[in-house]
Every structure is written in structure tokens, then in C-alpha cells.
Amino acid sequence: MGAALLLTLPELILSLTSLALLMVAAYAGDRSVRMVSILSVAALVAAAFAALLPPTGYGIAFGGLYRADAFSAFAKLLIYVAAGVSIVIAPAFFHRAPGQGGTLRAEYPILILLSTIGTGMMVSAGDMLTLYVGLELQSLASYVLASFMRRDLRSAESGLKYFVLGALASGILLYGISLVYGFTGTTQYDGIAVAFREGLSTGQLFGLVFVFAGLAFKIAAVPFHMWTPDVYEGAPTPVTAFFATAQKVGAVALLLRVAVEAMGSASDAWMQIVIFSALASTILGGVAAIGQSNIKRLLAYSSINNVGFALFGLVPGDANGVSSVLTYLAVYIVMTLGSFLCILRMRDAEGRPVEEISALSGLSRLRPGLAAALAIFMFSLAGIPPLFGFWPKFLVFDALVAIGMWPLAMVGIATSVIGAYYYLKIVKTMYFDEPATPFGASPDRVEGGLIAVGALIVSPLGYLLIGPLGAYSLAAARALFPG
Amino acid sequence: MSFPILSVMLLVPALAAVGCLFLSPGGARWLALAATLVDLLLGVLLWVGFDNAGAQWQYQEYSPVFGRFAWALGIDGIALMLIMLSVFLMPICIAASWDAIEKRVPEYMAAFLLMETLMIGVFAAQDMFLFYIMFEAGLIPMYLIIGIWGGAERIYASYKFFLYTLLGSVVMLVAMLWMVREAGTSSIPELMAYDFPPQAQTWLFLAFFASFAVKMPMWPVHTWLPDAHVQAPTAGSVILAGVLLKMGGYGFIRFSLPMFPEASAQLFWLVMGLSMVAVVYASLVALVQSDMKKLIAYSSVAHMAFVTIGLFAFNRQGLEGSVMMMLSHGLISGALFLCVGVIYDRLHTREIARYGGLADIMPKYALFFLLFTMGSVGLPGTAGFIGEFLSLIGAYRANSWVAFVCTTGIILGAAYMLYLYARVVYGKVKSDEVAAMPDLSARELALVVPLALAVLWMGIYPESFLAPMRRDIGLLVARVERAYPQGDAHLMARVGAPAAAAPAAHGTEH
Secondary structure, X not given: OXXXXXXXXXXXXXHHHHHHHHHHHHHHHHHHHHHHHHHHXXXXXXXXXXXXXXXXXXXXXXXXXXXXXXXXXXXXXXXXHHHHHHHHOHHHHHHHOOOOOOOOOOHHHHHHHHHHHHHXXXXXXXXXXXXXXXXXXXXXXXXXXXXXXXXXHHHHHHHHHHHHHHHHHHHHHHHHHHHHHHHHOOOEHHHHHHHHHOOOOHHHHXXXXXXXXXXXXXXXXXXXXXXXXXXXXXXXXXXXXHHHHHHHHHHHHHHHHHXXXXXXXXXXXXXXXHHHHHHHHHHHHHHHHHOOOEHHHHHHHHHHHHHHHHHHHHOOOOHHHHHHHHHHHHHHHHHHHHHHHHHHOOEOOOOOEOOEHHHHOOHHHHOHHHHHHHHHHHHHHOOOOOOOOHHHHHHHHHHHHHOOOHHHHHHHHHHHHHHHHHHHHHHHHHHOOOOOOOOOOOOOHHHHHHHHHHHHHHXXXXXXXXXXXXXXXXXXXXOOOOO | OOOOHHHHHHXXXXXXXXXXXXOOHXXXXXXXXXXXXXXXXXXXXXXXXXXXXXXXXXXXXXXXXOOOOOEEEEEOHHHHHHHHHHHHXXXXXXXXXXXXXXXXXXXXXXHHHHHHXXXXXXXXEOEHHHHHHHHHHOHHHHHHHHHHHOXXXXXXXXXXXXXXXXXXXXXXXXXXXXXXXXXXXXXXXXXXXXXXXXXXXXXXXXXXXXHHHHHOOOOOOOOHHHHHXXXXXXXXXXXXXXXXHHHHHHHHHHHHHXXXXXXXXXXXXXXXXXXXXXXXHHHHHHHOOOEHXXXXXXXXXXXXXXXXHHHOOOOHHHHHHHHHHHHHHHHHHHHHHHHHHHHHHHHOOOEHHHOOOXXXXXXXXXXXXXXXXXXXXXXXXXXXXHHHHHHHHHHHHHOHHHHHHHHHHHHHHHHHHHHHHHHHHOOOOOOHHHHOOOOOXXXXXXXHHHHHHHHHHHHHOOHHHHHHHHHHHHHHHHHHHHHOOOOOOOOOOOOOOOHHHOHHHHOOOO
């Protein structure tokens, strides 16, 4: 038992910290927000170290309910980084947001921590029940986060929408889990894998389809993407950044684990689902984004589009493909966090946030540095070399070509040209159009520093990371393929 | 390890590009000029140090820093010549933009320097993926150059340029991934010697064709070029016509022919058919243009078709002709765009009808414009002649009908270029504004004189340019020979012997 507890050290650290901080927040009130934020980030850093360097080595805990392996460590590292950034950027945003009384409520970092624990549980789950518990913890905290600006109508709407549709998705997922349990007699991934190996019964197939449908909702893949633009638009920007990065990584990693560890022997059955969803996501994410005028909505479609590309990497169902998805996620969170950081700098003279794309007009002349950074992120999201966003797309399609699915790779990569159009539109607005009203000053050095770091990583210098990133993601992917 | 001259050539403009962003407009201009001149100097050293009889690949550098692919550089004679073209044109482009570009000078210079890095990178890359990255990355600076400093319709033109070429290239990427999986290496020299199964070659060829044909550009995917040229600033047009189009031709000669010889032979008529249409159609379209830049853009389409017929003639004359055509077209069309830029700067219109009688007002200008016009027509003694003549000889040996149709392009070329020249330079001066135009300034002279000298040098003594690539062309001919399509026009060594049984008649003697 003690050894099992030690394996869950990252979750323990975060849980104990969040509970303790909850008490602090309850008694000290919003004045304590600065300290709570700092301690939360410190807890995330400690948890990241605990995940990367587990004191007792990797292993399986609680009779297979929980797994600590290279895969979960990789995913958790990304999740914790994204969560940390979401906490760091919040105070400045809420300070300026209208109707917030000028301060961030102290519960914000704690809710992020709780959601992060759930996300971490999801990627470490070795059993459908752990998965579900983690997912619900993550979701419940998220619903509150989405409506965190409670006097803002859009934020409230966003939270409600997320809750209703999220509950529906949980229901679908739970129904799938119950079918799988009913027809295989187990909820453990290993047991399901053994049962599926002897051929798929109709009931098991139904279970599989429902599980994938529920998970597709969580990763916002077409046709279960409808909630994304509304939720992303309405939620406070730092929360949107958290949804688009930490939660996305968690959900995609969870999908990888379920697809490979539990249902790997039925890959023929889910491959069609994944291919359809990947193609539909890249096409819809590209086409629907073209008409958007709100940059947060545009990034919501961009995230749908990117999930589609990541899903292409799952199609082969081998270590090569999984490692390409992990690399995709790593680069994706840098690009997305960077874009959201740039959006946080969009604010008018009084400091109110601006979200219209047209407000970016001529930004390259008013704020050349910010414009250059956002242009780098946009070209990178579009996957244009020499920016680093090209590399994960390269790996994903390489994994497809490696198993002979080059026609699919051809179609998939052609859809990336649709996506390129709207990323170019942002660059065009910033560089070709006449300057609009200038944005207010942004003295926040932390934000600026984070933007600079992000831009450097996705710049051509990022290619120097290929070696370590490739080796690490491959080691993580191998953890899913025993033997 | 010897001095990594190619890496330095890539690094100098890249660092200068970053530096330009932090300088005043004046400082950026001087830094850009200095960086491009340094690169020109390095290029000269490269050429001087190149051993025509030495190894096929020289100045090789290899560093596996990127894991899946390597920082592998190296050049053969063909790449050397194209790098020389790039580094020669770059200082001219910078100087041509000295006064013409007034807004956002540091960014402009940075974009051009970045472009130079990427162009040299394309020609020097010895790793397929490095090549792809350089090839594709060129879209970003060019998109910005057209979009920020272009004419009235610049936004449409920049989108069209970007998306058109991107769609072509991504298909090529999938083919590259397949090839690297199949051959187990991403090194271009090794892939050039790898025999892909013939049935796969057709698909691979078509995938590469999608990219290179757009870049070239070949009819019917040429439509982005007139838009891009017309809207781009003068120096942008020079670089576009001078070097970027050559990437397509270089791609054919580096990838399509040596890697897929069977498919190249099989799709002979596809390429030749499109080229024949391009020569005649683009020339006829050029004939009716009223916009000078558009006219030259269509002439580029026609001239680049000479490159493709030379390439797919599969013989030494054709291949040498096509490389010479690329070099001469790079110089001449670049020079013509400069000439248009010179009078555009004075009158701010590209309408041919607004000009006239420049021979009286701008005699020096008229002289140089005449030289470049003649070069474009293909007058013997200018660079244009060598390329067109060799390409047509090669084409004739491959198929006499192709040569017949394409030769009409020379006549049509003379027609539209002379017609342009006559309308602009001869006749009466139409307005006071035209009459007030000053002749070439010292700066403008400094731009056109080196180009004029190069055009004459290449026309009078082409051996300087042919010598470095003779061996490489020979290797290429030997590589594609097994798929050589039987031509219909040979010298009959033995009268009476059936043509199909006389393989000795098409040897590789020059």
C-alpha cells in the first residue's frame, strides 16, 4: 500500500496542496490570492518532478487501477506546465476584466489544481473507473472555471453549455463503459484487452463505439465538437487557455491509452472511427474558422483542426504513431499557450479585453514585437516550415506513410491547406492592413517573457529539440506497448 | 574539418535579417547591402574553389543535429551555378529597393535577407527534408513581400501565391516520406542512386510534379505568377523570376529525373504537351498585354517551358540547355523587371500605352533595355540564345514535333518583346510627364551594368558556366539513359539500318 501511494505522489502533492489552500482561501479571502497562486505553481512544479522522477520507479498501483509509467509522466509534464501558465497569467486578466472588482478570487488557482488532478488521473488510469472518476473531477472543476466571471453573461452561458453537454458526454461514456463491462466482465484495461482479443461481439462493439464517442466529446473532435467555440469564446481567456491545452492534452492522452492498452486488439474496429473523426475535424476546423471574427472562436476551431491532425497519428495504432501524437501535443501546447498569451495582450486603452480580429489591424506597426510573435504562432499552427509547428505534422503523416496509408496522408495533408488560409488571415490583418486603434500598454513582464520563450521554441531554433523530444516521446509511447 | 563555407553563406544573411529589425531604415539598407555583398564574395570564393574535375559533391557538411534528418549541405556544378545566380541577384535587389521602398524598410530588408538564406539553402541542401523545409519556408517572406509592399491587388495576389504553392508542396511531402521509408535514407545523393519500383515511380513523379510544376510554373498552373509579379515590388519580381522559379527546374533536375527515370520517360508527353501549350499560349497571351510586368510574367511562363522541354529531352544538349536557360532567364527577366521598375519609379504606371519615345529622353536606358530585350528574344551573342538553342537541339533529338512547336515560341517571343520595346522606346513622346523623365542615375546604372555584362559573358563564352556542370549533366544522362525514350530524329550512322535498332546514334558526345 505504501508503495502504491508513493506511485501516486504527483496526485498526492496536488490534492493535499489544493485542500490546504482551500482552507487558506476560505479564511483569508481574496487577499490571499497571490500567495495561493504562488503555492499552487510550486505544487505543480513539485508534482512535475514527482511524475518525472518517481521515488520508487514506474509501476502499477492499487491492483491495476492506477499506472505510473513514462507515458503518464510525459503527459503530466505537459499538463502541469499548461496549468502553471494558466495560473500565472490569470491575475492580470481578472484585474482588468469588467465587473470583477479588480481582483482574482482565491479559488481560481485551486480550481485549476483540482481540474489538473483529474486530468492527471485520466492519463494514469488503468481502469475504466479510475478514468471516469478522473474525468468527472476534471470536468466539475472546469464547469465552475468556465463560468468564473459570474457577472458576465457569456461566461455564465459558457459554463452552463459546458455543463449540459459535458454531462451528456459523460453519460455516453458511462454507458459505453457499462456495455464494455457487461460484455467483458471487467473494467480493467488489461482484462478488456484480453476479452477483445477473441473477436468482438456486437455488445462489445457497441461499448467501444460509445466509449469513443464520449472521448471524442472530451477532445472536441468532429462530430462532437459543437460545444467548443461557445465555451472557448465565453470562458475567461486564461481558462480558455487551460481548456485548450492542459485538458486537451489529458483527453487526447487518455484516448491514446484506452485505444491502445484496452482496445488495441480491436484496432480494426476503432480505426474507421478515428479516421473519420480526424478527417472531419481537420476539414470542419479549417472551413468553419474562415468566417470567424472573434479570435477566441477562431482558436477554438483551430484546436478542433489540430486535434484532427493529432488523431491521424493514432490511426496506425503503433508506438511510432503514438509518439508522433505526443510530440504533436507538446508542440501544440506551446503554440496555443503562446497564441492565448498574445490575445491577453489585446486590450483597449482602459484595459478591457478586445477579442475582435479586426482590432489586430496594422499591429505590426504599432507593436512590432507582439505582431511578430503572433505571426510566428499562426504560421506555426498552420504547419509552415521552418517553424516548429511543421514538425509534429511531419511526424504524424510519417507514421501514416510508414504503415502504407499514404492516400490518407495525402488527403489529410491537403486539408492543412484549408487551415492555412485562416491563419494567414490573421497575419494579413496584422501586417497588410492599416493600423486600427492602438492597444493599451501592457507592463506585465511575466507575460512578455512567456511569449518570448514560446516564440523561441516554435522558431526554427526549436528543431534543435527534435532529438530529445523524439527520444522522450518514443520512450513514453513504448510504455503503452508492453513486450 | 574544412571551413564550412555553405553554412556561413546561410548564416550571414540570416543574422543580418535579425539585425535589420533593430536598425533604422538607413542602417538596415546598408547592413542588407553589406550582407548580400559578403555572400556574393563567398559565392565567388565558392566558384573559384570548385574543382570541375573533382568529386561530384563538394563543400560537403554533415551534422545530424535534427535526429530524423540532418544538416547536410553540399553542391555539385548545377547547384553552384544556381547559388551564384542567387547571390549575384541579391545585392542588385537590395540596391534596386534603395529609394523605391519607403515604408517599413527594416522589415523589408529582413524579408529579403531571409529569402536569400532560404534560396541558398534550397540549392545547397543534401538532405531531402532539409530541402523541403527550405523550399517551403520561402513562402513566408515572399508572402510578406508581396502583401506588404505590393501594389493595389496585393492581398489577393499574396494569398493566391501562398495557397497555390503550398497545396503543390504538401503533396510532395507525402511522396518524400514514402521515399525515405522505402530507401531508408533521406540523403539526396543516395536517393539519386536508389532505384524505386517503376510502378511507384509514376505516383512519386506526379506528387513531385504537383509541386515543381506550380513553382516552375507550367501551364495550366501558372496563373498565380502574373498576379504575383504584377503586384510584387520591383525587387520582389526580380527575385521571383530570377531565382524562385528556378527552384522548380532545379527540383526536376535534382529529384524527378534521377530518382524516377522510368516515370519521367513514361510521362514524356505529359510534360512535353504542357510545355508546348505553354510556349505557344503564354506567348500569345503576352502579345496582347497592356501591362509591362504582366507581359514579362507571361514571357517567363513561355521561357520556363523551354526549360522543361530541355529537361525531358533526356540528352546532354537538352539538359545543359535547360540549366543555361534557367541561368539566362534569371538574369534577363530579372533585368527586364528592373528596367520596368526604373520607369515605374518615374511615372508610377506600368501601362505600356502611357510611354513612348524614351529613346530620345533616356538614351542610356533605351540601350540597356534593348540589350535585355534582345536577350529575351534569344539573339545570338546574348545569354538567351545559348539556352534556347541547346534546349531546342535536345528537344529535336527527342522528338521533332516538340521542337517544331516550341521553335514557334522564338518567333512569337521576338514578336511580343520587340512590340513591347517599340511601343515603349520608339515613337513620339506622349506627354510632358514622360518628357520630364531623367535618364538612368548612377545607382541605376550600377544595377544594370553588371547584369548586362553577365548576359553578354554568358552569351559569348558560355563555357565558363557549362564547365562546372558538365560532369554532373553527364552523370545525369547516364542515370536516365536506361529509360531513354526513342527519339524520332537521329542522324543515321548506317544508311538503311532501322532507326529503332541504332542505339549508337544517340550517344552522349557533345
